[in-house]
Amino acid sequence: MSKTATANVDPTSLDERRQKAIRRNLLAWFDRHARVLPWRTSSRDPYAVWVSEIMLQQTRVSTVVPYFERFLEKFPNVTRLAEAELDDVLAAWSGLGYYRRARALHAAARQLHERGEATLPGDFDALLKLSGIGQYTAAAIASMAFGQPVAVVDGNVLRVLARITADDGPIEATSTQRRIRAVADSLVGPDRPGSLNEAMMELGAIVCTPTSPTCLTCPIRKLCGAHRDGLVDKLPVTTKKKASPRVRLVAFVLTHEDRVLMCRRREDGLFGGLWEPPMVEAPSSSYEQRLASQVGGKAVRMRGKVEHVLTHRVLEVVVMRWSVDRSPPEVVIPQGYERAAWVCPSERASLGVSTLANKVLVRGGEDSGGPEKRRAT
Secondary structure: OOOOOEOOOOHHHOOHHHHHHHHHHHHHHHHHHOOOOOOOOOOOOHHHHHHHHHHHOOOOHHHHHHHHHHHHHHOOOHHHHHHOOHHHHHHHHOOOOOOHHHHHHHHHHHHHHHOOOOOOOOOHHHHHOOOOOOHHHHHHHHHHHHOOOOOOOOHHHHHHHHHHOOEOOEOOOHHHHHHHHHHHHHHOOOOOHHHHHHHHHHHHHHOOOOOOOOHHHOOOHHHOHHHHHOOHHHOOEOOOOOOOOEEEEEEEEEEEOOEEEEEEEOOOOOOOOOEEOOEEEOOOHHHHHHHHHHHOOOOEEEEEEEEEEOOOOEEEEEEEEEEOOOOOOOOOOOOOEEEEEEEOHHHHOOOOEOHHHHHHHHHOOOOOOOOHHHHOO
16 A cells, blocks of 8 residues: 555644754754855855845856855945946846846845945844845845744745655645745744754755755654655655747847947836847837838848747747948837947946847857857857
8 A cells, every 4th residue: 555645734743852853953964064155154144145045046056156256246235236226236147047136136225225224124024125025035034144033935945844744735835835834933943043944945955855855864854754654756746837938039139340239128027127139029020121221221141049948938039130331320129128229348248138138149149248158059
């Protein structure tokens, strides 16, 4: 008879003895095995914790580290970030993706600056009032930087606790997440709450992984319901995601000598505030005709396609190159952009440019100055 998980697990199933054992084992393991990361300093700077947690959302640690170090060097505190132009902030974020995070980070710094505050508040509820800070980020800052006993629940924690409690509810379901959050709340106490939260997330990142978890090295395997019942590879239960819709675009890499036409997206839309070659939805004949009337001729060559995967859609972009012989004219820009400029390579380096834009520039024969140049085929 096959073993099955216990449905609708009550968080009280983690009795006090088991809770204490989980805390003790996790903290001892974390003290020995925690990765050395630039934001994990002996005296936790709330600003550094904040920036790191925003950057780490849906992004690998190995990707974040160099961005974090460059960002902190350029914007070392709330005041410097608040006083910076959004273009400079987006330029420092270029290539990291999910640019709404950078815009919210900048907006929150300005909120604090306008109130005459140079540091983040230490209160969980006060943190929630800042732009871009939800329950997860507020809990991370409050516990790690200020020692408040609030649980941090991210994807890693959901997975770890679903396995510990052998909860077979769909992990995306609100009811499942409510149960697991109650378990997380029951585990966090006044003794080193930030370290416990980090230990739980670290365990999920490097031991209790989505596939092929290394249970033999897990410090709490003897306290884990999924390990006890032989269900580690079956939990958490996930529902199959629908295929993302595909959106077809056409990008125009217009060049004149060493300059390329770049357009800045409006801040309220996709890639808000970022610069890129103008893009329109396919078919693009109407926009091509308007361009031809302004820059002259039809010297367009198709340079191929690039694909860019976003959270809820896949962008398929046909790249066209258009060499402009005469002095760069004013060019009509498509809907969704707020302004345009002919820029040289050194100027592009100071703009916020998305990974997609860099792919398009490389495919269009332009050196984007980014890592995509090396990966382009």
